[in-house]
Amino acid sequence: MLTIIKNTFREALAKKIFIGYYIFYAIVILIMIFLVNMDSVEGVMSLTDSKMLVQQVETGFLTISWNLIIFFSLISTASFIPSMLEKGTIDLLISKPISRPMILISKYLGAVLFVFISMVFLLGSIWLILSLKSGFWDPTFLFSIVWITLAFAVMYSIVVIIGLTTQSTVVAILVNFFLIFVLCPLLSVREAVIFSLVTNETVKFIFDFLYYLLPKPGEFRDITTSMINGDTINMWKSSSNAETGIFTVSWLSPISSVLFLLVTMAYSVYYFAKKDY
Amino acid sequence: MHVIETQNLYKEYTQKFSKQKVNALNDFTFNVEQGEIFGLLGPNGAGKTTLIKILLAITFPTNGSAKLFGTDVKSHKAKTKVGYLPENHKFPSYLTGEQVLMYYGQLSGMKAGADMNKRIDEMLGMMNLTQWRKTKIKKYSKGMMQKLGLAQSMLSDPDLIFLDEPTDGVDPIGRKEIRDILAQIKSRGKTIFLNSHLLSEVEMICDRVAILNKGDLIKEGNVDDLTKAENIFAIHTVEPIAMDVKQKVLAVDGNAGIGEKEVNTEAGIEKLNKIIDTLRGSNISIQTVNQKTSTLEELFINVIKKDNTN
Numbered sequence: 135m136l137t138i139i140k141n142t143f144r145e146a147l148a149k150k151i152f153i154g155y156y157i158f159y160a161i162v163i164l165i166m167i168f169l170v171n172m173d174s175v176e177g178v179m180s181l182t183d184s185k186m187l188v189q190q191v192e193t194g195f196l197t198i199s200w201n202l203i204i205f206f207s208l209i210s211t212a213s214f215i216p217s218m219l220e221k222g223t224i225d226l227l228i229s230k231p232i233s234r235p236m237i238l239i240s241k242y243l244g245a246v247l248f249v250f251i252s253m254v255f256l257l258g259s260i261w262l263i264l265s266l267k268s269g270f271w272d273p274t275f276l277f278s279i280v281w282i283t284l285a286f287a288v289m290y291s292i293v294v295i296i297g298l299t300t301q302s303t304v305v306a307i308l309v310n311f312f313l314i315f316v317l318c319p320l321l322s323v324r325e326a327v328i329f330s331l332v333t334n335e336t337v338k339f340i341f342d343f344l345y346y347l348l349p350k351p352g353e354f355r356d357i358t359t360s361m362i363n364g365d366t367i368n369m370w371k372s373s374s375n376a377e378t379g380i381f382t383v384s385w386l387s388p389i390s391s392v393l394f395l396l397v398t399m400a401y402s403v404y405y406f407a408k409k410d411y
Numbered sequence: 412m413h414v415i416e417t418q419n420l421y422k423e424y425t426q427k428f429s430k431q432k433v434n435a436l437n438d439f440t441f442n443v444e445q446g447e448i449f450g451l452l453g454p455n456g457a458g459k460t461t462l463i464k465i466l467l468a469i470t471f472p473t474n475g476s477a478k479l480f481g482t483d484v485k486s487h488k489a490k491t492k493v494g495y496l497p498e499n500h501k502f503p504s505y506l507t508g509e510q511v512l513m514y515y516g517q518l519s520g521m522k523a524g525a526d527m528n529k530r531i532d533e534m535l536g537m538m539n540l541t542q543w544r545k546t547k548i549k550k551y552s553k554g555m556m557q558k559l560g561l562a563q564s565m566l567s568d569p570d571l572i573f574l575d576e577p578t579d580g581v582d583p584i585g586r587k588e589i590r591d592i593l594a595q596i597k598s599r600g601k602t603i604f605l606n607s608h609l610l611s612e613v614e615m616i617c618d619r620v621a622i623l624n625k626g627d628l629i630k631e632g633n634v635d636d637l638t639k640a641e642n643i644f645a646i647h648t649v650e651p652i653a654m655d656v657k658q659k660v661l662a663v664d665g666n667a668g669i670g671e672k673e674v675n676t677e678a679g680i681e682k683l684n685k686i687i688d689t690l691r692g693s694n695i696s697i698q699t700v701n702q703k704t705s706t707l708e709e710l711f712i713n714v715i716k717k718d719n720t721n
Contacts, residue, residue, distance in 0.1 A: 137517040141503065148505030222501035226563075229467045229495040229573075230518040233487045410470040 135240045138232075142214060142244025151210045158206075159256045162199075166263045184268040191264060192275045193359040200282065200355040201314050207252070207286050208293060211245040212306045215297030224411045234407045242294055242399065249290075250283040257282070278358045281388075285354035288391045289314065291398040292349075298405055319352055321345040322372070322381070349394045353387035412481045414571050414602045415443035415466060420475035422461055422626070435461040437626040439475070443619075445570075448593065448603040450617035450634075452610065452711055457623040459606050460498065463573055466604075467495055479571065491520060494564035498575040498606075500556075504549040508540055508559055511548060512566055519567035534562035537592060553580035561589065571602045578609060590616055614638070614707040622711060624718045630710075637710055643703040644683050646674040649696035656693040660686050675703075 146152055170191060218224060218241055227237055257279045265271045289310055296306040320328070324341045332338060353372065360367050360383055368384035420439040423432050435458045443449045451459050464470035466477055468484045482489035502511045512531045513523065521527045535541045538558040543551065551559065557580050564572050577593075578586045593603055593616055607613050613620060614634055622630040630637065650672070652660070657669050663685045668675035674690070676683055687697060705713075 137514065141514055144505060144510075145503060148503075220501055222497055222499045223503075225464070225467075225469050225497040226495065226500055226502075226515070227518070228469045229490060229493065229497070230515070231487050231490040231493075231520055232518060408471075411464070 135236060135243075138237060138240035139244040139247060142241055143248055145214060145217075146211065146245070146248045149210065149213075155206060155210055155252070156255075159252070159259075162256065163259045163263065166260050170264070170267060184270045185272070188264050188268045188270050188272070189362055192260075192278075192362050195260065196278055196355055196359055196362075200285075201352060203253075203256075203282060204286050204289060204351055205311065205314055207249045208289055208310050209307055211249065211290065212293050212297070212310075213303045214241060214245055215294055215306075216301045216303050219297070219301050219411070221411075228411060235403045238294070238298075238403055238406045239399075242290065245290055246283060246287045249286045250279070253279045253282055272362075274362050277361055281354045281358045284388065284392070285349075285351040288349040288354075288395045289351055291395045291402070295398050295402045295405075298402055298409075313348065314351055317344070318348060318350055321348065322350065322352055325373070326381075346390055347394070349391040350387040351391070353383050354391070356381065356383035357385075357388060413442040413478075414445050414447075414480060415441075415449075415604065416478045416481075417441055417462075417466075418476045420462070420465060420477060421473050422458070422465065422470070423473045434626045436465070436472070439626070439628055441621060441628060441631060443602060443604060445602055446597065446600045447619055448597055448605060448617045450613040450620040451604065451606045451623065452613060452620055452707075453623035454715060456625075458626040459623055460575065461626075462623070463495075463575060463604070463606060467493070467573065492570040494519075494567065494569035494572040496560045496564040496572070496574045496577055498579065500560050502548055502556070502559070502563075505547065507545050507547055508535065508551070508555075509544040511559060512563060515563045516566045519569075521567050530566060530568070534566055538562045539588075554582055554585050557581050558585065558589075561592070565592075565596065569601070571604065572596065573604045573606075575606045576608065577605070578607065578612060586612070610708040610711055611706070620707070622714055624715055627718070629718045630714050634707065638704045638707055639702055642679050643677050644675070645699075645701045645703055646676075646683075646687065646690070647698045647701075648672045648674075648690060649698050650694075652690070652695060653693070656690065656695060659689045659693065663689055672698075 218227065218237075228234065258276065261273075261275045264275075292310060292313070293306040296302070296309055300306075321341060321344055324345060328341055329338055332341075356372075357367060359365075366382060368382050368386075370384055370386045372384040372387060373382050418440055420436050422434070422436040424435055425432055439458075439462065451462065453459050461470060465472050466479065466484055467490065468487070471485075477484045479489040480492060484490075503514070506514060509531060512534060513527065516527055516531070517523060521530070531544075532541070535544050538561065540555060540558060540562070543555065548556065548559065557577065561574070561577055564574065574593075578589055581589060590612070593605075596603060603616075605613065605617060617634055619633050620631070620637065621628055652669060652672065652674070660667055660669055660674055664676050664678040664682050666677065667686065674686055676686055683700070687700070690697060
């Protein structure tokens with residue numbers, strides 16, 4: 135398993151897209167170093183003000199970049215499965231004394247682990263810079279590393295299943311684009327927006343069904359920002375207030391998304407184990 | 412225990428769009444013993460690659476069973492003592508030759524460390540790739556890639572090696588080197604399963620061959636036995652054969668080919684003996700009697716033609 139994970143890392147680092155990816159991260163970090171100004175040390179800002187400002191910068195950064203980071207990570211790793219399935223590569227891999235489920239899971243974990251390390255670099259650096267500049271050391275922001283990796287892991291399970299069935303990187307990326315930027319955000323606000331326009335109960339049921347069925351990468355961000363701000367997180371049901379526009383996320387979102395991941399990966403493993411190559 | 416054992420293997424493919432069923436293997440039963448170099452021959456689409464893929468559980472049979480070292484191929488443990496060089500293999504292009512061997516060695520169950528490094532050195536040396544060990548393989552020529560593939564298949568010192576077109580893209584000198592390496596492996600009691608289009612090469616290397624056509628096993632046996640042409644004999648005489656003796660020989664076998672000191676007959680053992688009696692009765696001394704042999708290529712073409720006609 136470790137051998138395949140290690141090779142997935144090498145594969146990732148060999149891709150030019152990752153160099154671009156890290157240059158982009160480095161620019162973001164440099165912006166944080168040179169442009170964010172928090173002079174609490176000189177007494178200009180109180181600790182409470184610093185705390186609020188740090189929280190605003192953190193949540194603002196996550197709100198803007200969350201989906202983009204996930205999507206760029208997916209673009210960078212989407213070719214792993216189709217390239218593994220190329221004739222001449224897969225034959226050799228399967229001919230080794232390793233079970234097929236182990237091959238697929240290792241490949242999957244390799245990609246997830248790589249993104250996790252990238253997030254430690256990016257988000258860890260941002261947290262360190264903000265903390266050093268403000269003197270406000272709140273580790274809650276560091277949870278975003280776990281949440282964004284988990285959101286990536288959920289969406290990457292879709293890349294895996296599409297990669298296995300179609301051997302197409304492009305299809306996997308397009309489906310993810312549609313889910314991350316169109317369908318999932320739309321389903322999150324279905325109660326506040328769609329249901330105010332639609333009266334048909336069947337249509338409402340379909341939207342509800344899709345909402346609970348599909349992963350909710352954006353709501354992982356809402357969980358993270360709620361944690362940073364110390365906001366309420368509902369237990370089972372997310373809600374959005376039509377008047378104030380405030381969306382309250384629930385723990386159901388990550389739970390159902392992780393269930394989606396488990397089902398998708400279980401099917402992928404089953405499919406991979408039975409397929410003729 | 413056989414090294415490879417198949418029982419009534421049957422494989423049917425369904426074509427993607429037409430949904431037409433294609434039989435890739437029909438009721439295929441055969442064994443390979445330890446220490447043999449076994450050659451698999453057949454025209455394109457005969458089912459050779461399908462057979463290898465089933466034996467390595469890359470593809471699953473529709474019916475029947477296959478075992479490696481007595482273990483069902485469905486268990487990945489059956490592949491512990493197996494090496495494989497696929498046709499048109501693709502190694503990760505971002506790795507160096509050394510890293511490729513390290514990666515596949517570890518996948519084969521080898522532990523990273525001094526022993527593995529020593530083995531990698533040996534393999535690279537054997538393939539004349541030592542000076543290229545730190546070079547990314549995207550810079551390798553096809554012949555070098557093939558040699559690296561062969562090194563990869565032998566790295567973990569497996570007891571059984573499947574080679575699919577191992578000399579493909581390799582120059583004549585390289586081919587000779589590969590043949591010598593295979594002979595060396597064989598001398599260590601290893602079993603080699605070879606799939607090659609180069610029949611002359613198979614003839615030189617293999618102990619036993621099987622010929623497949625349209626999924627059927629149509630001929631199997633030792634190379635020496637198969638290349639002996641049935642009932643074709645050449646009699647060489649010490650004295651020239653006179654015209655009257657030639658007439659007597661033709662009276663025995665009207666189709667016999669008669670030269671100055673040679674008679675060729677395809678009429679069977681009984682008539683061969685009568686021809687010898689005729690020659691001896693005419694005071695002509697017999698120098699040699701040989702059963703004629705055909706090349707593997709001639710045998711292959713004849714057998715396939717015959718099968719296609721049937």
